[in-house]
Amino acid sequence: MHTALCDTLGIEHPIIGFxxxxxxxxxxxxxxxxxxxxxxxxNDAxxxxxxxxxxxxxxxGRPYGVDVVMPAKVPTEGTQVDLDKLIPEEHKAFVERTLKDLGVPELPEDAEQRAGVLGWLHSVARSHVEVALRHPIxxxxxxxxxxxxxxxxxxxAHGVPVAALAGKAEHARRHVRNGVDFVVAQGYEAGGHTGxxxxxxxxxxxxxxxxAPVLAAGGIGSGRQVAAALALGxxxxxxxxxxxxxxxxxxxxPASAAMQTALVRAxxxxxxxxxxxxxxxxxxxxTRWTQAWAAPDAxxxxxxxxxxxxxxxxxxxxxETNDPELVSMPAGQIIGRIDRVRPVAEIIEDLLSGYEEALARLEKTR
Known part of the structure; x- marks a missing residue:
């Protein structure tokens, strides 16, 4: 499994993992x-x-990259306290009421606090870029x-190419006009932000x-799907x-065991x-959390x-509840293929062998 992308990025296989x-x-x-x-x-650079x-x-010594988040619309700056003032009280009340209905307790004092909103601001994302460019990304x-x-x-200026996600062809054309080097074509099936x-x-x-080179995203979890993506260009x-x-x-x-249990079940x-x-x-x-937000009173x-x-x-x-029915996590439809927790190297091996098997099947049809 080798494409021109491998030579450009200095990698062995055209597999990028976010x-x-x-x-x-x-x-x-x-x-x-x-x-x-x-x-x-x-939140902290x-x-x-x-x-x-x-x-x-x-x-x-192997290559790696970083992914930042730069929202395009206001509000994009300000402190967390400033932005908190823009949140309606009815939304805050709904969240608290929902957590109570779901039986979710307050956090213990020693619980880990995961990053919140500041990582989504332009100023913080720019600091991420500045820090990252000091490393061999x-x-x-x-x-x-x-x-x-x-x-x-x-x-x-640092010799680092830029990639951007696109959910439509018009988005991709705009990215390339702006100077983006790689377009990530992210389909509806994908986890996280998707079109x-x-x-x-x-x-x-x-x-x-x-x-420009295009990377396929969304619904890719096997070597067969990698082969299909490369066949589509x-x-x-x-x-x-x-x-x-x-x-x-x-x-x-370490606190993600419940999330992994939920994924294996899904x-x-x-x-x-x-x-x-x-x-x-x-x-x-x-989860029960997403279902609550879909209710008529949400x-x-x-x-x-x-x-x-x-x-x-x-x-x-x-x-913190460690309840697989409550965890909130971006995930794509490909989670249906996840049947156990595995090491990364094993997944890569499966992608490579599945790709070769797909090519062999196609060769038999010629």
């Missing part, structure tokens, strides 16, 4: 892919710097489309629309949900696309980043 876990990202890179560390969890130092030491991706042109130019067009339709549309694949149920993920986030029907996580449409694991989700500010404390409490 993850909020540095342990998973490092393992993907060491297995021959490109691990991309999600930075949104870092110094903490990100320390984690990237760890990545430098634990990737064996090979890619910067923006999860919400094109970063500002000056950020793209800043990355290029309304399925991957089988979206990918060839974007490949035909732009003169992709230069490589962008994977995310596949890495949630890995042994390495627990090294970064089918491909057990996700929902909703704005309740960040304010923009995102695909989540379906308020409309707030715009980004206010929705994330509203629900982040609730997510901390939900995760």
């Amino acid at each position: 993850t909020p876990s540095e342990h998973v990202a490092a393992a993907i890179s060491k297995a021959g892919g490109l691990g991309v560390l999600g930075c949104v969890r870092f 110094d903490e990100l710097d320390r984690v990237l130092d760890w990545m430098d030491e634990h990737t064996g 090979k890619l910067i991706a923006n999860a919400l489309g094109s970063p500002p042109v000056d950020v793209i130019e800043q990355a290029h 309304e067009i399925g991957s089988m339709v979206l990918l060839p549309e974007i490949v035909d629309a732009v003169d 992709a230069a490589g694949v962008w994977t995310g949900s596949l890495w949630l149920a890995t042994e390495e993920y627990l090294q970064t986030m 089918t491909s029907s057990d996700t929902v696309r909703t704005r309740i996580y960040t304010g923009k449409p995102a695909r989540l694991l379906k 308020p409309e989700p707030l715009p980004m980043p206010l929705q994330n500010l509203l629900v982040s404390p609730a997510h901390n409490r939900l995760h």
Whole structure:
């Protein structure tokens, strides 16, 4: 499994793996892919710097990248206190009432506080870029489309290419006009922020629309699906949900065992696309929490980043319950393929062998 993307990024296989876990990202890179560390969890740029130092030491000299989040719409700045004033009291009351109805207790004093809204602000995302460019990264991706042109130019000045997610061909064309190097065609099946067009339709549309390498995202969890993506014109694949149920993920986030239990139990029907996580449409694991927000008395989700500010404390409490029916987590429809917790290297091996088997089947049809 080798494409021109491998030569460009210095990797063995055209498999890019997005993850909020540095342990998973490092393992993907060491297995021959490109691990991309999600930075949104870092409110503190110094903490990100320390984690990237760890990545430098634990990737064996293999390439890795980072993913930042730069929302395009106001409000994008201000302190958490300033933004909190913009949240309606009825929304706060609904969250508290829902947590009570679900039997979710307050956090214990020694509980870990996960990052909240600040990681979604332009100012914080820019600090992430500045920190990342002090390290030997090979890619910067923006999860919400094109970063500002000056950020793209800043990355290029350091010799680092930029990737941006697109849910429509028009988005992809705009990204390339802005200077983006790689377009991630993210289909409806994908976890997290995703559009309304399925991957089988979206990918060839974007490949035909732009003169730039396109990465396929959404619904990719086997070697057969990698082969299909490359057959449709992709230069490589962008994977995310596949890495949630890995042994390495627990090294970064030990409290995620309940989430992994929920993923192993889930089918491909057990996700929902909703704005309740960040304010923009995102695909989540379906739980009692998501069902509460779908009830007739639930308020409309707030715009980004206010929705994330509203629900982040609730997510901390939900995760602390260790209840698989309550955890709140972005996840794509590919979770239906997850049947156990595995090491990253084993998943990479399965992708490679499944790809070869798919090619062999096709060869028999000639």
